[in-house]
Amino acid sequence: MLEVTDLRKTYGERPVLDGVQLTVGAGQIMGLLGANGAGKTTLISIIAGLRGADSGSVRVAGLDALRQPRRAARHIGLAPQELGLYPMLTVAQNLAFFARLAGLRGGGRRRRVAEIAAALDLADQLGRCAGELSGGQQRRLHTAMAVLHRTDVLFLDEPTVGADVRSRAGILDVVRAMAAEGTAIVYTTHNLMELEQLGADIAVLHAGRIAVEGHLDDVVNRYATASVGLRFDGAVPALPGWHADGSRLTPDLPVTDPAAAAARALAALDPNQAACLTGVDVTHPSLETAYLAITGQPRTSENHHALVA
Amino acid sequence: MLSSRSLAISGTGIRLLLADPAPVLVNLVMPLLLAGFLMPATKAQLRLAGLPEATGAEQVVPGMAVLFAFLSTMLVCTLFFREHAWGTWQRLRASQASSLDIVIGKVIPLYLVQLLQMAVLFGAGSLLFGYHPTGSLVALAVVVATFVATLVAFGVALVASFSTMDQVLVVGNLGGMVMAGLGGALAPAATLPGWAQAAAHATPAYWGLEAIRDITVDGAGLADVAPALLALVGFTLAFAAVVAWRFRPADAKVGTT
Numbered sequence: 277m278l279e280v281t282d283l284r285k286t287y288g289e290r291p292v293l294d295g296v297q298l299t300v301g302a303g304q305i306m307g308l309l310g311a312n313g314a315g316k317t318t319l320i321s322i323i324a325g326l327r328g329a330d331s332g333s334v335r336v337a338g339l340d341a342l343r344q345p346r347r348a349a350r351h352i353g354l355a356p357q358e359l360g361l362y363p364m365l366t367v368a369q370n371l372a373f374f375a376r377l378a379g380l381r382g383g384g385r386r387r388r389v390a391e392i393a394a395a396l397d398l399a400d401q402l403g404r405c406a407g408e409l410s411g412g413q414q415r416r417l418h419t420a421m422a423v424l425h426r427t428d429v430l431f432l433d434e435p436t437v438g439a440d441v442r443s444r445a446g447i448l449d450v451v452r453a454m455a456a457e458g459t460a461i462v463y464t465t466h467n468l469m470e471l472e473q474l475g476a477d478i479a480v481l482h483a484g485r486i487a488v489e490g491h492l493d494d495v496v497n498r499y500a501t502a503s504v505g506l507r508f509d510g511a512v513p514a515l516p517g518w519h520a521d522g523s524r525l526t527p528d529l530p531v532t533d534p535a536a537a538a539a540r541a542l543a544a545l546d547p548n549q550a551a552c553l554t555g556v557d558v559t560h561p562s563l564e565t566a567y568l569a570i571t572g573q574p575r576t577s578e579n580h581h582a583l584v585a
Numbered sequence: 586m587l588s589s590r591s592l593a594i595s596g597t598g599i600r601l602l603l604a605d606p607a608p609v610l611v612n613l614v615m616p617l618l619l620a621g622f623l624m625p626a627t628k629a630q631l632r633l634a635g636l637p638e639a640t641g642a643e644q645v646v647p648g649m650a651v652l653f654a655f656l657s658t659m660l661v662c663t664l665f666f667r668e669h670a671w672g673t674w675q676r677l678r679a680s681q682a683s684s685l686d687i688v689i690g691k692v693i694p695l696y697l698v699q700l701l702q703m704a705v706l707f708g709a710g711s712l713l714f715g716y717h718p719t720g721s722l723v724a725l726a727v728v729v730a731t732f733v734a735t736l737v738a739f740g741v742a743l744v745a746s747f748s749t750m751d752q753v754l755v756v757g758n759l760g761g762m763v764m765a766g767l768g769g770a771l772a773p774a775a776t777l778p779g780w781a782q783a784a785a786h787a788t789p790a791y792w793g794l795e796a797i798r799d800i801t802v803d804g805a806g807l808a809d810v811a812p813a814l815l816a817l818v819g820f821t822l823a824f825a826a827v828v829a830w831r832f833r834p835a836d837a838k839v840g841t842t
């Protein structure tokens with residue numbers, strides 16, 4: 277459905293996309309990951325015909341999207357990262373306008389607007405001016421405007437920014453429903469849990485290329501790391517197969533099951549040593565650790581899953 | 586040419602104008618106020634210049650209509666720049682509307698507003714100031730409709746040529762004032778110095794006002810103003826050519842709300 281080959285883009289001297297390859301099939305949800313400034317929005321904008329590429333090819337529904345952007349646009353839906361709505365028009369007017377641009381007519385249009393408004397928890401807001409909505413409500417409206425019509429390829433560039441727990445779930449439901457109807461979806465987010473909830477495929481954009489592409493489970497299995505550490509107040513005890521790292525005790529070898537390793541270590545401690553224990557850090561293999569391993573960033577303390585002793 | 590998408594964009598454009606009517610209203614009230622103040626002096630001036638029956642309205646009503654039509658052109662520009670500020674420009678571009686759909690869709694409501702402004706000014710001019718053209722009203726309508734098209738094309742050409750609304754305001758307001766002044770909106774072109782009269786031919790205001798003057802005081806009909814109409818069409822095409830040449834939908838513009 278979407279096929280990107282060797283796409284390159286330079287802003288001034290700086291290459292942002294340096295030979296991107298990406299394929300997304302019908303019904304597939306592709307989580308596009310990458311650091312701030314990695315080029316996700318640039319990639320999406322090029323495919324959607326909003327910016328030009330230096331070289332490479334993009335095929336959307338069999339069409340050359342770089343040569344025939346207008347024809348390809350019929351097959352593409354986009355919720356850009358930057359909010360885009362008419363603040364002085366009502367929610368209903370914003371939705372109806374973009375539905376008309378997408379070619380929806382009459383009763384079908386009204387039904388679809390009502391359906392999407394309900395799915396994204398906007399049904400009560402239809403008569404309010406978009407400019408009066410809260411930030412999260414505006415983001416939902418902005419996303420709703422992109423999913424009104426059934427397209428072959430849908431790009432959602434950080435659709436859940438600022439959305440609360442319930443509306444986030446609503447957005448994910450709409451994404452799943454559209455994928456089930458056969459839409460190929462490219463979804464960017466910095467919240468990796470959403471991709472786990474979607475059971476998405478993953479593409480990591482790093483240093484101008486798709487560094488890793490595959491199903492979430494495969495990516496996690498292949499790249500994710502687990503870790504475990506025991507924290508002590510005062511002297512760190514000696515334990516065979518473990519070493520001190522500051523005030524922490526960590527295993528010498530990588531672990532696959534960090535919770536079991538922690539349990540074994542705890543059992544091996546004598547009561548005096550255990551008395552100085554202040555905490556146990558367990559990091560399970562996850563998309564997050566896989567992502568960090570792929571992009572080569574050091575781990576931050578937030579990813580630790582701390583079990584207080 | 587008029588796709589359903591252009592119509593949808595026009596419909597939304599009219600809604601946006603109605604949601605914020607102040608600029609339109611100001612450009613309706615201001616020229617009427619100014620006309621009231623200018624009438625007596627202009628009457629004296631016209632009578633001295635050999636029109637013993639003149640009331641002043643012959644000059645003031647079309648003059649103010651043309652001057653404020655230029656100022657209203659900024660409205661054309663604002664509506665484009667606001668789309669950038671709202672982030673809706675890139676949504677329009679990513680939609681199934683083509684660039685032509687978008688430009689046509691945005692231009693139609695602005696053309697209608699400008700036309701309405703002209704109709705109100707001439708109508709109020711006739712009611713309040715006794716503006717009564719001696720020539721053909723049809724010719725007057727055709728000249729006004731063509732002149733408004735020229736100005737809308739001028740506005741879009743400005744949008745195509747500059748990347749911030751401030752630049753457009755400076756160039757548009759100054760340029761509009763100079764063109765309207767040279768063309769005879771503030772005082773009859775014939776009273777201006779020779780070089781100004783020569784330069785006036787290069788402004789659409791001159792051709793519009795000349796044609797209106799002929800219709801107003803010389804009883805002219807459509808055939809008589811054909812040369813002026815042709816000149817206006819020429820200006821419109823020239824501005825449209827600038828649009829075709831300079832307009833890049835992908836250009837980043839600094840939006841203002």
Ligand SMILES: Nc1ncnc2c1ncn2[C@@H]1O[C@H](COP(=O)(O)OP(=O)(O)OP(=O)(O)O)[C@@H](O)[C@H]1O
Pocket residue numbers: 287292310311312313314315316317318319357
């Ligand atoms: N119009 C532009 N002109 C010049 N440089 C740009 C432009 N747009 C983006 N860039 C640069 O290109 C790089 C990629 O930007 P892009 O917005 O594609 O990143 P991103 O992956 O979407 O980041 P984020 O997660 O923050 O949204 C950044 O370094 C950015 O500064």
Ligand SMILES: [Mg+2]
Pocket residue numbers: 316317318357433
């Ligand atoms: Mg981005």
